[in-house]
Amino acid sequence: SQVHLVDERCPCGAADDTVVSEIDRYGLPLTTVLCAACGCLRTNPYLDDPSLDDFYRTTYQTMYARAPHLETYFANQTGYGVRVRALYEVELPQRASVLEVGCGAGGSLVAFHDRGHFVAGCELSRDLIEFGRSKGVPNLWHGTVEEMPMPLASQRWDLIYLHHVFEHVQSPSKSLHSLSRLLAPGGRILTIVPDVTRIDQFTNPNGDALKFLHVAHKFNYTVPCLEVVGHAVGLAAAPATPPPELKTAWSEMPELWMEFRAPTGGLTTPRLPRGEGERILNYLLNTERRHLAGFGVPPSTVLESPANPSQPTDRAKSRKPVKRLWNWLRRRSDRAA
Numbered sequence: 001s002q003v004h005l006v007d008e009r010c011p012c013g014a015a016d017d018t019v020v021s022e023i024d025r026y027g028l029p030l031t032t033v034l035c036a037a038c039g040c041l042r043t044n045p046y047l048d049d050p051s052l053d054d055f056y057r058t059t060y061q062t063m064y065a066r067a068p069h070l071e072t073y074f075a076n077q078t079g080y081g082v083r084v085r086a087l088y089e090v091e092l093p094q095r096a097s098v099l100e101v102g103c104g105a106g107g108s109l110v111a112f113h114d115r116g117h118f119v120a121g122c123e124l125s126r127d128l129i130e131f132g133r134s135k136g137v138p139n140l141w142h143g144t145v146e147e148m149p150m151p152l153a154s155q156r157w158d159l160i161y162l163h164h165v166f167e168h169v170q171s172p173s174k175s176l177h178s179l180s181r182l183l184a185p186g187g188r189i190l191t192i193v194p195d196v197t198r199i200d201q202f203t204n205p206n207g208d209a210l211k212f213l214h215v216a217h218k219f220n221y222t223v224p225c226l227e228v229v230g231h232a233v234g235l236a237a238a239p240a241t242p243p244p245e246l247k248t249a250w251s252e253m254p255e256l257w258m259e260f261r262a263p264t265g266g267l268t269t270p271r272l273p274r275g276e277g278e279r280i281l282n283y284l285l286n287t288e289r290r291h292l293a294g295f296g297v298p299p300s301t302v303l304e305s306p307a308n309p310s311q312p313t314d315r316a317k318s319r320k321p322v323k324r325l326w327n328w329l330r331r332r333s334d335r336a337a
């Protein structure tokens with residue numbers, strides 16, 4: 001199938017970008033730009049809707065060797081499910097309704113199902129859905145959230161969460177808007193995405209920003225960017241902090257946990273901090289310099305399951321290092337000079 005690329009603005013609405021890289025983590029040509037207004041990194045131009053849909057239904061599942069060991073993957077998923085559950089231990093009502101969008105094999109939903117909550121999840125990989133069903137996870141369907149099967153369609157949700165999914169979506173505001181219409185009164189949406197603004201503090205990616213740049217990650221969001229996106233669809237957005245003592249297969253990488261909910265009272269307009277793009281750009285430049293000089297995060301907090309083959313960190317380690325062509329054009333700094 002043919003691939004079509006389209007140019008788009010940053011989700012914050014600004015149109016002032018700096019090209020920060022012209023390759024991805026595999027050394028393949030891919031243009032990443034940084035928004036001067038909010039600091040969000042995004043792939044631009046990007047695949048259009050049909051190309052992206054085709055990508056996720058076919059290429060993505062094999063290209064990224066997404067779940068080579070299903071049992072381990074499923075158990076790891078339950079791990080992050082426990083972490084999300086811990087965040088809402090107090091807040092969630094009894095028998096809450098919980099929906100995961102892009103749920104993989106549905107392993108994380110087990111954490112909620114075990115506590116008597118009503119769970120459901122959707123996923124574009126048919127194999128992962130079938131595996132989840134074989135493990136007894138209820139209400140899983142193959143497809144998008146719009147393709148929700150009839151018995152679930154009238155359900156409203158106390159919690160909708162997306163774990164390493166929101167950075168992949170074509171339009172964050174459209175996705176957020178359609179999800180917000182599925183919320184029960186007082187419900188919330190939680191998005192968990194990689195956090196490129198703290199890459200020097202975690203063993204993965206160990207200060208190597210290039211590892212976060214690849215075609216499946218359309219966006220590397222910042223907090224201000226997501227605040228603006230939330231506001232645009234009538235939701236208040238705020239960062240959330242997961243319980244630090246719970247380790248998962250994903251907790252060795254920096255994550256941004258962001259919560260969206262209907263505002264109580266009026267919705268305050270978020271203000272983009274002045275010079276946010278410049279600040280993120282400088283952070284990335286400094287981190288890259290230190291990374292190239294051999295800086296590394298001390299491995300003191302490594303997850304205690306060394307024989308686990310499906311951890312993203314282990315997979316990354318087994319790959320040959322790509323030639324570093326980190327191409328900072330620094331148009332912004334040049335203009336300022």
Ligand SMILES: [Zn+2]
Pocket residue numbers: 010011012013014035036037038039040225
């Ligand atoms: Zn922006």
